[in-house]
Amino acid sequence: MQSQPCEPNIFESKRLHARRIGPADAPAMHRVYGDAGAMRWVGDGQPLDLAQCEHWVEVTLRNYAERGYGMFALASRESGEVIGFCGLVHPGGQREVELKYALRRESWGRGLASEAAAAMLGYAGSVLGIRRVIATTAPDNVASHRVLLKAGMRRGELRANDDGSFTQLFAWTAEGGENAP
Numbered sequence: 777m778q779s780q781p782c783e784p785n786i787f788e789s790k791r792l793h794a795r796r797i798g799p800a801d802a803p804a805m806h807r808v809y810g811d812a813g814a815m816r817w818v819g820d821g822q823p824l825d826l827a828q829c830e831h832w833v834e835v836t837l838r839n840y841a842e843r844g845y846g847m848f849a850l851a852s853r854e855s856g857e858v859i860g861f862c863g864l865v866h867p868g869g870q871r872e873v874e875l876k877y878a879l880r881r882e883s884w885g886r887g888l889a890s891e892a893a894a895a896m897l898g899y900a901g902s903v904l905g906i907r908r909v910i911a912t913t914a915p916d917n918v919a920s921h922r923v924l925l926k927a928g929m930r931r932g933e934l935r936a937n938d939d940g941s942f943t944q945l946f947a948w949t950a951e952g953g954e955n956a957p
Contacts, residue, residue: 786848786899787895787896787898787899787903788853788895789891789892789894789895790853790891791852791853791854791888791891792850792851792852792853792859792888792891792892792895793850793851793853794848794849794850794851794862794892794895794896794899795848795849795851796840796848796849797833797836797837797846797847797848797849797861798833798837799830799833801833801849801858802826802829802830802833803826803829804849804858805824805829805832805833805861806824806825806826806829807880808860808861808878808879808880809823809824809828809829809832809878810823810824810825810826810829811823811880811881813881814878814879814880814881817913817914817917817920818878832847836863839865843866844904845863845864845900845904846863846864846865847861847862847863847865847876848861848862848863848896849861850862850877850879850888850892859879859880859883859888860877860878860879860880860883860888860889860892861876861877861878861879862875862876862877862878862889862892862893862896863875863876863877863896864876864896864900864904864906864909872908872909872910873900873906873908873909873910874909874910874911874912875893875896875897875900875909875910875911875924875929875948876911877889877892877893877896877923879892884919887926889920889923890922890923890926890927893911893923893924893926893927893929894926894927894928897909897927897928897929897948900950901950901951906950907949907950908947908948908949908950909929909947909948910932910945910946910947910948911924911929911945911946911947911948912935912943912944912945912946913943913944913946914943914944915934915942915943915944917944921944921946924946925946927948928948929946929947929948930946930947930948931944931945931946932944932945932946932947933945
């Protein structure tokens with residue numbers, strides 16, 4: 777699949793800029809999603825291999841073509857190095873727009889995830905015209921709860937999953953709307 781031309785910046789924050797992902801980003805994606813410790817709270821908790829990351833780049837390129845958005849590479853404004861990914865997706869074809877993010881472990885604990893999430897929500901509302909975004913986490917993932925609250929989302933209910941587990945819901949509504957989960 778051919779990559780669309782990369783836009784220089786989708787959004788910028790104090791320390792980060794986000795840009796579209798291209799095929800050359802698969803190794804950077806693998807540095808994030810291939811880390812078993814970093815994947816503890818993501819999906820089934822299993823790290824991805826490089827081929828799976830290459831597949832997710834292809835999925836993202838299709839999302840750009842179909843929706844105009846997807847996951848974006850997060851690069852340090854200081855070094856230009858990709859330190860993670862953040863974006864808006866529809867997992868499993870769900871109707872609701874969902875915020876997702878993942879950073880390399882060495883970037884944790886510095887407020888970068890909250891900074892990226894807040895900037896992504898701003899982009900969703902002001903550029904894409906999206907009025908409501910959700911995020912989901914494991915109920916015990918307190919670090920992600922803090923990230924999402926700091927980014928301006930509100931905690932909602934626990935959703936029951938088919939396997940008997942639960943997912944914590946968070947929601948954000950664009951300015952002028954009711955910010956209720």
